[in-house]
Amino acid sequence: MTHFATRWAFVLLALLSFSCSSLKVNEDVFPNFGDGYFYAQLADAAYLDLPELETKLYELGLALETSNKLVTERVQYFLARDKNSGLQIVVIRGTDSIEDAIVDARFAFVDDEVLEIRAHAGFDQAARRIADELFHKLVRDANIAIAGHSLGGAVSVLLGLHLKKAGLGVERIITFGQPKVMDRTAAVKYASLPVLRYTREKDIVPLVPPLSADHEHDWHIYWHVGDEILLHPQDNSYSRLGADLSVLRGVTSYYDDLIKARKLDAHSMSGYLVELEKRRHSSRLKELLDPE
Secondary structure (H helix, E strand, O other): OOHHHHHHHHHHHHHHHOHHHOOOOOOOOOOOHHHHHHHHHHHHHOOOOHHHHHHHHHHOOEEEEEEEEEOOOOEEEEEEEEOOOOOEEEEEEOOOOHHHHHHOOOOOEEEEOOOOEEEEHHHHHHHHHHHHHHOOOOOOOOOEEEEEEOHHHHHHHHHHHHHHHOOOOEEEEEEEOOOOOEEHHHHHHOOOOOEEEEEEOOOOHHHOOOOOHHHOOOOOOEEOOOEEEEEEOOOOEEEEEOHHHHHHOOOOHHHHHHHHOOOOHHHOHHHHHHHHHHOOOOOEEOOOOOOO
């Protein structure tokens, strides 16, 4: 049996084992592409120098509260506040070396004793540090939104869990091109986490770490949490996927080849901005397997 066929057999067996806790799409969730574009602008702004960042935030009606760079974890973040509503927005930037970090990273799990889950070691360490730094800077009775691109999106998910665990009001988590951050047991446990993941059709980063039979003995498989909004570039349409189908769409030889070839063309934040800007006024929902 080929490696690819073995992986398919493993995945199907896994889903049969998990059938009692299926992670399907939330039928009550519909994407607001105006909001999506707003948070995409913030995720893109995280890559700006400080003076440009402050200017961009001012244009968006926000005020910068604080920012910091975590050298060891290779991420940086900023906290801004909506001048009218008081909404607190944390935005996390990923690493500059995306290819090395995404494709060559060691995707080791760590046991997070606070959240009582198994999560990606590096992402969880970054989330813990940001949570510690922000805990006394966040207003406890004001809502919080978290956003991030790429590795910043992955850290955003875990940061949201840590802040909710601390009793803070995390209203939404919006990510763009986010890789998986936790195992499937954790994804089921926190299925109600308000995560919305925007992905581009040919972006391979949301598919890594790739599914593997390496952990078939204990079922510790990397999985997504929250719904995915999959953007189709050819006709301005999109699909809504629950976490299970979101993960399984990567089990094809097509995506296998892209991952091996390190095709990261579709991963840029600027590309996400273009796709979301086009959908601000009109976009058609279609099933993932709809004919063209």
